[in-house]
Amino acid sequence: MQPSAASAAFAALSALLVFAAVGHGLELTGRIMDMAKMVDKKCREETGADRESLKHWAHGVLDDHESFKCYIKCIMVQFSALSEDGVFVVEEELENVPPEIKEEGHRIVLACKDTSGADACDTAYQMHRCYNSSNPVLYKEVLLAFDIKIDE
Ligand SMILES: *[C@@H]1O[C@H](CO)[C@@H](O)[C@H](O)[C@H]1NC(C)=O
Helix, strand or coil, rough: CCCCHHHHHHHHHHHHHHHHHHHHCCCCCCCHCCCHHHHHHHHHHHHHHHHHHHHHHHHHCCCCCCEEEEHHHHHHHHHCCCCCCCCCCHHHHHHHHHHHHHHHHHHHHHHHCCCCCHHHHHHHHHHHHHHHCHHHHHHHHHHHHHHHHHHC
């Protein structure tokens, strides 16, 4: 094989392995997972979003209530990916991607980095809609892993 074909094959294989591993419930790590419980508590207190909203969202049930949009914004602000007034900080969001899914996660973040909304809460919401559109399978896995951390 030519080197480029070999590396393309390797990349495809790596992606498959990541999906296989995640599909079997491999634990995701990194700062968002480490701080999930604390940040969720703070953001629910701040926005009034209820505990079930994130679970429903992870399972693909859309929720565009202001409280939930602002919950996503609060989460992003806590993880330094968004400023209070809704400016996306791409370098920080790249750091938030769990190391186990770094390559595909970075692709998704970069694909969505220019997303914006009507205000800061809407920008956060639209950004997450974009992440999901870019890779619904992986997005769901990350959300489910985050949700499990909250319950631990
Ligand atoms: C994610 O995308 C899937 C597939 O298009 C869709 O069914 C689901 O509702 C979406 N979830 C969110 C939270 O956007």
